[in-house]
Amino acid sequence: MEYVFSDRMKNMGGNAIREIFKLLSRPDMISFAGGFPTASLLPCGEVGKIASDLMNSDRAKEILQYGATEGYAPLRRRIAAFVSRYGIEGAGEENVRIVSGGQQTIDLMCKCFVNDGDVVLVEDPTYLASLHILRTYRGKAVGVRSGEDGLDLDDLEQKIKAFKPKMLYCVPTFSNPTGRTYSLAVRKAIAELTAKYGVMVLEDDPYSEIRFCGERVPSIKSFDKCGNVVFTASFSKTISPGLRVGYCVGDPAVMAKLTIGKQAVDVHTSMLSQAIVEEYFARGLFDKVLSRSIPVYKEKKDAMHAAIERYMPEEFSSTDPFGGLFIWGGFAEKSGIDTACAFAGACERGVAYVSGETFFADGKDRRHLRLNYSAASPEQIERGIKILADYFKELIK
Amino acid sequence: MEYVFSDRMKNMGGNAIREIFKLLSRPDMISFAGGFPTASLLPCGEVGKIASDLMNSDRAKEILQYGATEGYAPLRRRIAAFVSRYGIEGAGEENVRIVSGGQQTIDLMCKCFVNDGDVVLVEDPTYLASLHILRTYRGKAVGVRSGEDGLDLDDLEQKIKAFKPKMLYCVPTFSNPTGRTYSLAVRKAIAELTAKYGVMVLEDDPYSEIRFCGERVPSIKSFDKCGNVVFTASFSKTISPGLRVGYCVGDPAVMAKLTIGKQAVDVHTSMLSQAIVEEYFARGLFDKVLSRSIPVYKEKKDAMHAAIERYMPEEFSSTDPFGGLFIWGGFAEKSGIDTACAFAGACERGVAYVSGETFFADGKDRRHLRLNYSAASPEQIERGIKILADYFKELIK
Numbered sequence: 013m014e015y016v017f018s019d020r021m022k023n024m025g026g027n028a029i030r031e032i033f034k035l036l037s038r039p040d041m042i043s044f045a046g047g048f049p050t051a052s053l054l055p056c057g058e059v060g061k062i063a064s065d066l067m068n069s070d071r072a073k074e075i076l077q078y079g080a081t082e083g084y085a086p087l088r089r090r091i092a093a094f095v096s097r098y099g100i101e102g103a104g105e106e107n108v109r110i111v112s113g114g115q116q117t118i119d120l121m122c123k124c125f126v127n128d129g130d131v132v133l134v135e136d137p138t139y140l141a142s143l144h145i146l147r148t149y150r151g152k153a154v155g156v157r158s159g160e161d162g163l164d165l166d167d168l169e170q171k172i173k174a175f176k177p178k179m180l181y182c183v184p185t186f187s188n189p190t191g192r193t194y195s196l197a198v199r200k201a202i203a204e205l206t207a208k209y210g211v212m213v214l215e216d217d218p219y220s221e222i223r224f225c226g227e228r229v230p231s232i233k234s235f236d237k238c239g240n241v242v243f244t245a246s247f248s249k250t251i252s253p254g255l256r257v258g259y260c261v262g263d264p265a266v267m268a269k270l271t272i273g274k275q276a277v278d279v280h281t282s283m284l285s286q287a288i289v290e291e292y293f294a295r296g297l298f299d300k301v302l303s304r305s306i307p308v309y310k311e312k313k314d315a316m317h318a319a320i321e322r323y324m325p326e327e328f329s330s331t332d333p334f335g336g337l338f339i340w341g342g343f344a345e346k347s348g349i350d351t352a353c354a355f356a357g358a359c360e361r362g363v364a365y366v367s368g369e370t371f372f373a374d375g376k377d378r379r380h381l382r383l384n385y386s387a388a389s390p391e392q393i394e395r396g397i398k399i400l401a402d403y404f405k406e407l408i409k
Numbered sequence: 410m411e412y413v414f415s416d417r418m419k420n421m422g423g424n425a426i427r428e429i430f431k432l433l434s435r436p437d438m439i440s441f442a443g444g445f446p447t448a449s450l451l452p453c454g455e456v457g458k459i460a461s462d463l464m465n466s467d468r469a470k471e472i473l474q475y476g477a478t479e480g481y482a483p484l485r486r487r488i489a490a491f492v493s494r495y496g497i498e499g500a501g502e503e504n505v506r507i508v509s510g511g512q513q514t515i516d517l518m519c520k521c522f523v524n525d526g527d528v529v530l531v532e533d534p535t536y537l538a539s540l541h542i543l544r545t546y547r548g549k550a551v552g553v554r555s556g557e558d559g560l561d562l563d564d565l566e567q568k569i570k571a572f573k574p575k576m577l578y579c580v581p582t583f584s585n586p587t588g589r590t591y592s593l594a595v596r597k598a599i600a601e602l603t604a605k606y607g608v609m610v611l612e613d614d615p616y617s618e619i620r621f622c623g624e625r626v627p628s629i630k631s632f633d634k635c636g637n638v639v640f641t642a643s644f645s646k647t648i649s650p651g652l653r654v655g656y657c658v659g660d661p662a663v664m665a666k667l668t669i670g671k672q673a674v675d676v677h678t679s680m681l682s683q684a685i686v687e688e689y690f691a692r693g694l695f696d697k698v699l700s701r702s703i704p705v706y707k708e709k710k711d712a713m714h715a716a717i718e719r720y721m722p723e724e725f726s727s728t729d730p731f732g733g734l735f736i737w738g739g740f741a742e743k744s745g746i747d748t749a750c751a752f753a754g755a756c757e758r759g760v761a762y763v764s765g766e767t768f769f770a771d772g773k774d775r776r777h778l779r780l781n782y783s784a785a786s787p788e789q790i791e792r793g794i795k796i797l798a799d800y801f802k803e804l805i806k
Contacts, residue, residue: 013607013635016575017666018546021521024669046475054473059681060464067457076451076649078443112509112675119674123545124418145673148520149415178413210410238410252473254680269414272421276542277516278509282679283651284456 020148038362042396044383045364047188047337049249050312051387053305055297059252062291063284075287081275082267083110083259084286090293091259098217099234100243106264109271112281114218114246114258118145119277120270121179121214121242126151131175135163137340137371137380139188139216142181151178155373162194165201172209179212184232186219186336189371189382193334196229203235212266213241219336221250221302224310226334239263247289249337250301255285309337315390316383316397323401325408330383342368342380347408350378354407361403363396417547435759439793441780442761444585444734446646447709448784450702452694456649459688460681472684478672479664480507480656481683487690488656495614496631497640503661506668509678511615511643511655515542516674517667518576518611518639523548528572532560534737534768534777536585536613539578548575552770559591562598569606576609581629583616583733586768586779590731593626600632609663610638616733618647618699621707623731636660644686646734647698652682706734712787713780713794720798722805727780739765739777744805747775751804758800760793 066075082088087110092103111117118141126132128150134142136155143153154175157164162184171177180202184194194202206213215232233243239262246258260270274280292298316339317332324330327349330341343349351367358365368380385393463472479485484507489500508514515538523529525547531539533552540550551572554561559581568574577599581591591599603610612629630640636659643655657667671677689695713736714729721727724746727738740746748764755762765777782790 013604013637013660015609015660015662015666016522018520018522018524018527020524021666021670024666048475051470051474054470056464056469056473059473060461060469063460063464063681064457067453067460072453072457073448073451074651076453076456076651077448078445078645078650112679115673116675123415125413125415127415127417130415141673148670148673207410212412240410248475253475253676254471254473256675256677256679263410263412265412269412269418269421273418273545276512276538276545277674278513278653279650280653282509282653282682284460284682284685285679288681 020150024147041359041362041364042388042392043364044385044388044396045366046387047384048387049253050305050308053301053308054252055301058292058297059288062288062295066287066291071287075283077283079280079283079286081271081280083108083281084283084290087286087290090290091261094293095243095261097228098220098243099230100261101234103261107261107267109260109267109274110281110286111244111258111260111274112256112278113248113253114216114244115141116258116274117242117244117260117270118142118181118214118216120273121212122146122149122151123273124266124269125178125212131177133168133171133175133177133180134373135182135187136373137189137368137377138181138373139183140370143373153373158192160192162192162198163202165198165205168202169205172205172211177211179214180206181214181216183216183218185217185229186222186333188219188336189338189366190340191331191333191336191338193229199229199232200235203232203237203241207236207238207240211240215241215243217243217245218249222306222309222337223335224306224313233261239266242266250298250305251289251292255282255288257281257285257289309386312385312388312390312393313339315393316385319394319397323398325401325405327408328404337384337386339383339385340380341383343404345379349404349407351381352378354404358400358403361399363399365400417545421544438756438759438761439785439789439796440761441782441785441793442763443784444781445784446650447702447705450698450705451649452698455689455694456685459685459692463684463688468684472680474680476677476680476683478668478677480505480678481680481687484683484687487687488658491690492640492658494625495617495640496627497658498631500658504658504664506657506664506671507678507683508641508655508657508671509653509675510645510650511613511641512538512542513655513671514639514641514657515539515578515611515613517670518609519543519546519548520670521663521666522575522609528574530565530568530572530574530577531770532579532584533770534586534765534774535578535770536580537767540770550770555589557589559589559595560599562595562602565599566602569602569608574608576611577603578611578613580613580615582614582626583619583730585616585733586735586763587737588728588730588733588735590626596626596629597632600629600634600638604633604635604637608637612638612640614640614642615646619703619706619734620732621703621710630658636663639663647695647702648686648689652679652685654678654682654686706783709782709785709787709790710736712790713782716791716794720795722798722802724805725801734781734783736780736782737777738780740801742776746801746804748778749775751801755797755800758796760796762797
């Protein structure tokens with residue numbers, strides 16, 4: 013049969029990174045492509061003990077039964093208190109929803125706010141899945157320039173005026189892909205500007221717990237006075253991505269609409285996963301896993317940064333992030349390097365990265381690449397960067 | 410802030426049944442409203458042991474890591490073989506996808522096939538969430554008449570010609586809400602008719618493992634010669650709904666498109682939930698849980714059927730299903746009963762049901778109600794039906 017797919021899906025391919033994963037089946041491949049947490053940090057023993065204890069407790073039947081779309085109430089209450097560490101004060105259960113990974117919040121926000129042809133502003137470059145999701149709702153991504161301190165506020169205001177966007181999507185702390193963090197002043201200004209023009213903000217924060225140095229900066233949500241900001245985060249980078257547990261915090265009216273959207277999609281997030289995360293907090297394990305994880309990630313980041321300094325050609329410059337999972341690099345125009353074209357050759361040499369164009373709203377960038385340091389070992393990182401450096405030097409010649 | 414929600418969501422309320430759940434907080438309420446499996450049947454001990462064993466096995470890190478959107482490969486392989494019990498032969502991993510509950514397949518099929526204004530045919534009455542989901546894609550549900558043997562084939566063909574639908578959605582075995590099962594002849598004819606006119610079929614089968622008597626009838630999918638039928642089922646009614654694990658089986662091209670749709674929504678289904686279900690099968694526990702569950706459900710169904718016969722007024726008639734979780738009943742026109750209006754009064758008397766209008770494409774029915782027998786005990790069933798019967802007799806007077 014000749015399938016006639018819907019207009020929203022007919023030209024949709026897979027998200028570039030997940031397609032790359034399939035190419036990475038070579039066992040000796042060094043992958044800087046994904047955003048996988050370090051496997052040795054996954055708390056298997058703790059999760060096994062918790063799951064077993066939960067199933068032997070008086071909560072067992074509740075956990076295996078249907079749950080509320082809003083999320084497991086004890087976890088919602090815990091998160092309402094937890095988000096004070098992001099400067100979000102006074103949140104209650106009614107402000108919190110559990111989602112099946114933070115990415116589900118992006119999907120639900122687009123579902124609830126974006127009509128065909130509506131504009132969503134994104135940082136240029138941004139998390140590529142947000143661009144992918146927006147396309148399934150037939151929205152249009154428009155990139156906002158950004159620099160060391162975060163979004164360019166003039167460009168943001170101009171684009172709000174020009175495009176009347178429904179929403180701004182951003183990752184202000186250890187951004188994916190750049191690893192950069194918005195300054196306090198930029199965060200305040202984003203909250204004020206978007207409130208002034210009635211633009212929703214989706215503040216995505218998957219990485220801020222993986223901080224190597226510097227101080228926490230309060231979230232954009234913490235400066236929200238009119239309820240236009242939704243904050244989302246997940247436990248994928250701290251506890252386990254396989255459990256698929258994230259959350260969002262926002263105005264109760266918006267949360268209620270997202271809940272209706274989620275009800276249709278998956279009824280609720282796995283109760284067992286939610287209860288495991290709740291119990292993980294109850295046992296005080298969350299801060300412990302962070303203190304185990306952060307030094308490991310920092311060592312890997314340092315190894316990658318040092319290898320870049322040592323091996324990469326002078327035409328290459330890159331970020332040195334204070335946290336998160338990624339280094340973002342780019343070649344000078346004069347180098348002639350096209351990171352998208354170079355990708356296949358790098359894979360042949362046994363190293364994968366993600367080329368820059370997938371992170372830009374207009375998909376035109378050819379100079380950048382994103383390098384993940386959490387999946388490979390420090391030795392693999394050193395070796396992989398050397399291979400990439402030799403390859404790019406060859407290409408530049 | 411005044412929120413401007415998307416057109417698709419702006420008039421969406423919660424699904425009626427999930428809203429009812431919130432009314433059921435009275436501890437003495439007897440609920441015939443939901444479709445919850447019997448709590449005492451949930452295999453807490455087995456799941457706890459399996460989770461603990463998995464987390465102590467060499468698969469632990471894979472299970473807590475990101476997984477493939479397509480699903481956990483060992484579970485996909487197991488299901489490819491398992492579906493031969495529905496007459497689906499020769500399925501391979503490429504035909505199978507894991508979803509976060511069977512309902513996710515409905516969402517993904519609508520996402521991938523339904524444009525604004527497109528028609529989806531449904532049995533009248535049908536599973537209410539399918540109507541709810543379709544509305545989020547701005548599709549239009551058109552009901553097809555049905556009787557003891559399933560869909561009325563003349564009405565089906567006429568409506569295919571008249572509405573050029575993208576899809577037919579149906580629950581052919583122990584249908585929700587009627588509890589009826591389509592005959593073999595009707596199934597074959599549905600496969601042939603929809604193939605002839607190029608209409609996709611989504612065959613939803615959450616209940617067929619809960620069979621009290623009679624023989625299995627092969628699925629509509631088993632008669633699919635051109636790849637237009639997608640079969641979906643879940644483990645919510647057999648193992649646990651809280652785990653959120655279902656699957657679908659179809660042509661690889663359709664499965665690939667659904668995967669792209671799912672990638673955007675939740676990346677993948679909880680790996681821990683998937684691995685638990687897989688191991689549940691590996692240990693031969695699935696047939697054992699069925700042999701524990703079926704007698705319990707049969708006893709409850711018998712209790713409800715007997716109580717209906719004993720207490721309900723003669724103006725009421727109902728189904729006596731061979732399996733599943735529901736009895737569907739209706740009042741004669743002359744009774745003057747409006748089941749939607751009567752609902753609040755029934756709740757005041759301590760008994761909840763779902764009134765019929767929510768299951769019909771046009772939402773106009775006022776005579777029917779759906780009675781679930783899996784959540785309450787046989788004693789509660791007897792008492793609850795007596796309360797309902799007395800109440801309706803009062804209303805008829």
